[in-house]
Amino acid sequence: MPLTMSFYLKILQVLLACLPLPSTTSSGFCEAESPFVVVLGIAQDAGYPQADCDKSCCKPAWEQPQFRRMVSCIAVIDPLSEQYWLVDATPDFAEQQHIAKHILPGKELNLAGIFLTHAHIGHYTGLMYLGREAIGANAVPVYAMPRMVDFLVENGPWSQLVSLKNIEIRNLQADSTVVLNERLKITLMRVPHRDEFSETVGFKIEGPSKSLLFIPDIDKWERWDRDINKQVGEVNFALLDGTFFKNGEIPGRDMSEIPHPFIEESLARFGQLPAMERAKIRFIHFNHTNPVMQGNSEAAQSVWKQGFGLASEGERLGL
Numbered sequence: 001m002p003l004t005m006s007f008y009l010k011i012l013q014v015l016l017a018c019l020p021l022p023s024t025t026s027s028g029f030c031e032a033e034s035p036f037v038v039v040l041g042i043a044q045d046a047g048y049p050q051a052d053c054d055k056s057c058c059k060p061a062w063e064q065p066q067f068r069r070m071v072s073c074i075a076v077i078d079p080l081s082e083q084y085w086l087v088d089a090t091p092d093f094a095e096q097q098h099i100a101k102h103i104l105p106g107k108e109l110n111l112a113g114i115f116l117t118h119a120h121i122g123h124y125t126g127l128m129y130l131g132r133e134a135i136g137a138n139a140v141p142v143y144a145m146p147r148m149v150d151f152l153v154e155n156g157p158w159s160q161l162v163s164l165k166n167i168e169i170r171n172l173q174a175d176s177t178v179v180l181n182e183r184l185k186i187t188l189m190r191v192p193h194r195d196e197f198s199e200t201v202g203f204k205i206e207g208p209s210k211s212l213l214f215i216p217d218i219d220k221w222e223r224w225d226r227d228i229n230k231q232v233g234e235v236n237f238a239l240l241d242g243t244f245f246k247n248g249e250i251p252g253r254d255m256s257e258i259p260h261p262f263i264e265e266s267l268a269r270f271g272q273l274p275a276m277e278r279a280k281i282r283f284i285h286f287n288h289t290n291p292v293m294q295g296n297s298e299a300a301q302s303v304w305k306q307g308f309g310l311a312s313e314g315e316r317l318g319l
Contacts, residue, residue, distance in 0.1 A: 033182055035078045035207045037237075038103060039315040040086075040096040041070030042284050044243055045122025045295075047091065048290040057289050069293065069313060071122045072216045072285040074099040075240065076205055076319075081181055083112040085202060087214060089142075093126025094134075113141035113170070115178075115186060117217060119151050119198035127158060130166045139168040142176060145188075146171065148198035172201070183208050184319070189226070192219040194258070207319020210236040217241055217286040219259045221269060229273065232280055237317045240266065242283025242292065242310070245299050249289050263292065263299075267306055278307035282315075 048069040049058035061067040071090035077100065078084070084100045108191040116125050144152065149169050152158040161167045172178070177187040182236050185206050193200035202215035213235045221228045232238045243260040244250075261269075263283055270278060283303065286292055291299035292310055303310055 002018070008199075010134075015287070024249055033080045034209075035319045037205060037212050037317045037319060038075050038077055038100065039073075039239070039284070039311050039317075040075055040099060041073040041090060041092055041311055041312050042286055042313055043069045043071050043122075044285055044287040044290075045071060045090075046288065047071050047122075048288050048293060051147055053288055057291075059295070060294075069286075070096060074214060075103075076180070076186075077103060077109065078160070078184060079104055081105055081112075082109050083181075084109045085112050085180060085186075086114045087122040087205075088117055088216070089126030089129075090116050090122050091125055093129045096126075097129070102177070111137075111140060112180070113143060114167075115143045115188075115203060116145075116148055117202065118147055118193060118195070118200035120217070121215075123157075124152075125147075127152075127161060127167065131157065131161055132164060132166070132260045135166075137166045138298065139165050141170050142167045143170045143172050145174070145190075145199040145201060147195070151197050157239070161259060174201075190218075191215060191217070192223045193217050194219075200318040204231075204235065205319065210317075210319050212237040212239065212319065214315055215241055217243075218261065221261050223259075229270065230271070232273070232277060236280060238281045239284045239311055241279055242266070243285050243287050243289050245288065245292060249287070263290075263303065267303070267308065271306060275307050279309070282309035282311040295308065 049061040070092040072088065073090045073096050074087045086100065090096060097118060098109065098133040103109065129135055130140055149171055152169065153162055162169060172188055175187055179185045185202045188201045191200050191202050200217055205212045206215065213231055218224065218241050241260050242263045244262050245263045246262050247255055262305065269319045291297040292303060294300065300310060
């Protein structure tokens with residue numbers, strides 16, 4: 001059976017994970033103590049399958065649990081310090097936190113902080129599990145922008161997390177960098193989105209030898225005041241908004257009200273990039289209607305054939 005182009009492109013992505021950018025010094029991707037990012041969820045805020053959806057897109061996942069997917073989330077893991085940081089606190093917090101905590105055999109990692117992108121339900125509501133009804137956590141650092149901080153401090157039940165000191169608010173500013181330790185740092189950047197309750201940010205995560213861009217939610221790329229192609233060129237990996245595959249995906253709804261970049265649009269925008277650049281990009285944050293959620297769909301195959309990737313739960317990207 002002849003090998004397909006998509007097969008070779010998948011191999012290229014694997015090899016890319018082992019290569020640093022020319023301007024960095026590699027400490028070795030396969031070293032046991034190297035930090036990494038793990039993908040803990042890939043679905044849009046409401047998860048997959050979605051509540052009250054019995055249509056063909058969700059029916060297989062209701063009937064067969066192995067097809068279910070958790071809400072978009074990543075964790076930054078540092079084996080050396082035995083710490084992890086979550087980027088977003090989702091409705092699937094309990095399982096995602098458990099996975100991150102026990103991801104290294106024989107070790108229990110410590111939750112060192114949570115970075116929030118914005119105040120839509122899939123990105124912050126998992127904080128509820130830190131409260132007195134559940135974990136009863138002690139001063140977990142929660143990093144957020146000013147409006148996001150105000151939202152948490154001024155509205156229950158989140159305000160109780162603050163007053164009971166289950167969480168400790170850490171204020172962020174646009175373009176600021178948080179040094180996690182001597183090997184890891186995170187830089188945030190404002191992105192345009194439906195900011196009803198808070199700002200929206202993406203994150204650049206940098207390790208000893210590689211870096212990753214995480215933008216799970218954004219309006220159309222052309223609305224951003226930065227060049228997304230340039231941003232991709234400056235990192236080793238890019239996990240980018242892939243909420244919808246194409247226009248018209250939700251019948252009877254004006255999709256201009258939820259103006260994410262369709263994957264079809266992103267494929268066209270990034271399509272002229274060299275193969276090594278395209279291989280950096282993995283789409284994430286898929287709506288339940290997005291056909292790429294069906295692994296063998298024509299839509300998913302079109303992404304792979306053009307040299308791009310689809311984030312998968314459990315995937316590890318070395319830093």
